[in-house]
Amino acid sequence: xxxxxxxxxxxxxxxxxxxxxxxxxxxxxxxxxxxxxxxxxxxxxxxxxxxxxxxxxxxxxxxxxxxxxxxxxxxxxxxxxxxxxxxxxxxxxxxxxxxxxxxxxxxxxxxxxxxxxxxxxxxxxxxxxxxxxxxxxxxxxxxxxxxxxxxxxxxxxxxxxxxxxxxxxxxxxxxxxxxxxxxxxxxxxxxxxxxxxxxxxxxxxxxxxxxxxxxxxxxxxxxxxxxxxxxxxxxxxxxxxxxxxxxxxxxxxxxxxxxxxxxxxxxxxxxxxxxxxxxxxxxxxxxxx
Amino acid sequence: xxxxxxxxxxxxxxxxxxxxxxxxxxxxxxxxxxxxxxxxxxxxxxxxxxxxxxxxxxxxxxxxxxxxxxxxxxxxxxxxxxxxxxxxxxxxxxxxxxxxxxxxxxxxxxxxxxxxxxxxxxxxxxxxxxxxxxxxxxxxxxxxxxxxxxxxxxxxxxxxxxxxxxxxxxxxxxxxxxxxxxxxxxxxxxxxxxxxxxxxxxxxxxxxxxxxxxxxxxxxxxxxxxxxxxxxxxxxxxxxxxxxxxxxxxxxxxxxxxxxxxxxxxxxxxxxxxxxxxxxxxxxxxxxxxxxxxxxxxxxxxxxxxxxxxxxxxxxxxxxxxxxxxxxxxxxxxxxxxxxxxxxxxxxxxxxxxxxxxxxxxxxxxxxxxxxxxxxxxxxxxxxxxxxxxxxxxxxxxxxxxxxxxxxxxxxxxx
Numbered sequence: 001x002x003x004x005x006x007x008x009x010x011x012x013x014x015x016x017x018x019x020x021x022x023x024x025x026x027x028x029x030x031x032x033x034x035x036x037x038x039x040x041x042x043x044x045x046x047x048x049x050x051x052x053x054x055x056x057x058x059x060x061x062x063x064x065x066x067x068x069x070x071x072x073x074x075x076x077x078x079x080x081x082x083x084x085x086x087x088x089x090x091x092x093x094x095x096x097x098x099x100x101x102x103x104x105x106x107x108x109x110x111x112x113x114x115x116x117x118x119x120x121x122x123x124x125x126x127x128x129x130x131x132x133x134x135x136x137x138x139x140x141x142x143x144x145x146x147x148x149x150x151x152x153x154x155x156x157x158x159x160x161x162x163x164x165x166x167x168x169x170x171x172x173x174x175x176x177x178x179x180x181x182x183x184x185x186x187x188x189x190x191x192x193x194x195x196x197x198x199x200x201x202x203x204x205x206x207x208x209x210x211x212x213x214x215x216x217x218x219x220x221x222x223x224x225x226x227x228x229x230x231x232x233x234x235x236x237x238x239x240x241x242x243x244x245x246x247x248x249x250x251x252x253x254x255x256x257x258x259x260x261x262x263x264x265x266x267x268x269x270x271x272x273x274x275x276x277x278x279x280x281x282x283x284x285x286x287x288x289x
Numbered sequence: 290x291x292x293x294x295x296x297x298x299x300x301x302x303x304x305x306x307x308x309x310x311x312x313x314x315x316x317x318x319x320x321x322x323x324x325x326x327x328x329x330x331x332x333x334x335x336x337x338x339x340x341x342x343x344x345x346x347x348x349x350x351x352x353x354x355x356x357x358x359x360x361x362x363x364x365x366x367x368x369x370x371x372x373x374x375x376x377x378x379x380x381x382x383x384x385x386x387x388x389x390x391x392x393x394x395x396x397x398x399x400x401x402x403x404x405x406x407x408x409x410x411x412x413x414x415x416x417x418x419x420x421x422x423x424x425x426x427x428x429x430x431x432x433x434x435x436x437x438x439x440x441x442x443x444x445x446x447x448x449x450x451x452x453x454x455x456x457x458x459x460x461x462x463x464x465x466x467x468x469x470x471x472x473x474x475x476x477x478x479x480x481x482x483x484x485x486x487x488x489x490x491x492x493x494x495x496x497x498x499x500x501x502x503x504x505x506x507x508x509x510x511x512x513x514x515x516x517x518x519x520x521x522x523x524x525x526x527x528x529x530x531x532x533x534x535x536x537x538x539x540x541x542x543x544x545x546x547x548x549x550x551x552x553x554x555x556x557x558x559x560x561x562x563x564x565x566x567x568x569x570x571x572x573x574x575x576x577x578x579x580x581x582x583x584x585x586x587x588x589x590x591x592x593x594x595x596x597x598x599x600x601x602x603x604x605x606x607x608x609x610x611x612x613x614x615x616x617x618x619x620x621x622x623x624x625x626x627x628x629x630x631x632x633x634x635x636x637x638x639x640x641x642x643x644x645x646x647x648x649x650x651x652x653x654x655x656x657x658x659x660x661x662x663x664x665x666x667x668x669x670x671x672x673x674x675x676x677x678x679x680x681x682x683x684x685x686x687x688x689x690x691x692x693x694x695x696x697x698x699x700x701x702x703x704x
Contacts, residue, residue: 127532136530
């Protein structure tokens, strides 16, 4: 019984983890159709923000929950103004540009902080007991904050004026523009928000995984697979994609080991996209966000 | 025949261009070329950059002492960017283009296997200065790093006496991890213990939750880790976050060579055991002088020295000693000098090449991690590469160029 609860807890954590690393990309790629290959580096920058801030004596909660999204959000806005805004609608060009950006960011961070960085930020919460099993209290916190984050993004898109304008602009920019919406500003703000969500995720994961200049590479593929499998509805899609792929990954990791967990995730994505080329939300929950 | 000015010009330019490398090579012969191929960028740079620093200090020291055979030694440093394809390319470049006297480098076993055949074909003497799983038997490849019979065979009985007989093995999923797991399993059995499970992880796995569940379910007395690279450091953090580091202790065959003990906090790492040929705490005059010169060259914030970095320095110095003894940089002369029982006294202690295997006979130290420092709890002198000696005899077959453990220990005839 304890084991079932402990394994279930881990399963939910794997799912939440996948949703957390994918949500920022879902906004930038799923919603704005910008292939952002620098997504992993946005996560990495969030992690470095937390490390630098805590080393400078800032409280770890402030560093993770406020500074990381703020810094990466600002970086996102700068990137959008200088690079992305010239490339909307040119998918292959954004792919190349953001790949270059990703290499540039890895290079910059390596030359500033070195190849391996002392990231002695330990998870700020202790262990929790599940019968004879122990789990990390911080993992529970990450599960909860992922749920809160999903709800917050949903509320923003559904009930705020900004959310309405953003959705309208992404659906039909010319019409939105004709109705007096400054689409250029909406694009900038949306990209910045996507970057901020990525930064928050990177900051929150830093105590669990540590940060390295190249850590983005371990996230980028999974984030893209999750968002593409999820389909066009960014929130329902990311959630459904995370549940399906994360669930399979977690179950197979427990039964047969991590190698098979990764194989199960990739295989499921391939089969899924063969059967549903437009992702899960291309067929189910089509009207959802 | 239509002999225009243009065709004459292109023809003569081509001639001039094709003769240029010959002139270049003739001019280059007043220096001895020492090539190094390491990963200075990409995921493996956590190992490579410090190894490159140590190599460049060795070349400085050789030149400060008057060079070799009256010539200056020139270091050609190649960055393989954590990409195997560049290893092959640069090995060819170093051997055929630079006419290097020796090539040092390779970090992962995969990179070593990529360049070993190339360098053997060009008969360019190759030094692999990384601790690894053992089993290379190559007339052209000197392996100075420690192997499982030297290190793992020491840490396993020590950890089992301290913590208990039931082991759980986790390792990276490529040839090093697969083979090292078999060695750990073998040593656990030899010491009367039992291996409950062995698990492998792709190098980019960062979530170890399901494994931590399984370890809790299996209830071993200790965990042996052969995890590799930056992403796998997550394991130690998540293990500590679940409070497991206080319940089931860890011994490792890899923790520390990427200075992992500096990457996680003191509480997360305390008590971990590992054995290598070197920790910074080794007490001897050579080590004190070496650390002082590293400080002088790279500043007080230089990387912590470990087996990989120190052996990169010692490998270069050992080669230089052999060149001096041989009075030549020719392959046959230097190899004969290395196999003559030549001993180099480095920061880790004396190193001698075993002529049967081309591996190093070396000192080994067992360390316990406390507050981000390895405290030496036991030392062993002049350990032979007993693992590779089981399968390799270059005395009997001096032209061998094989990796015996490629398909695991059973395939190599080791039960």
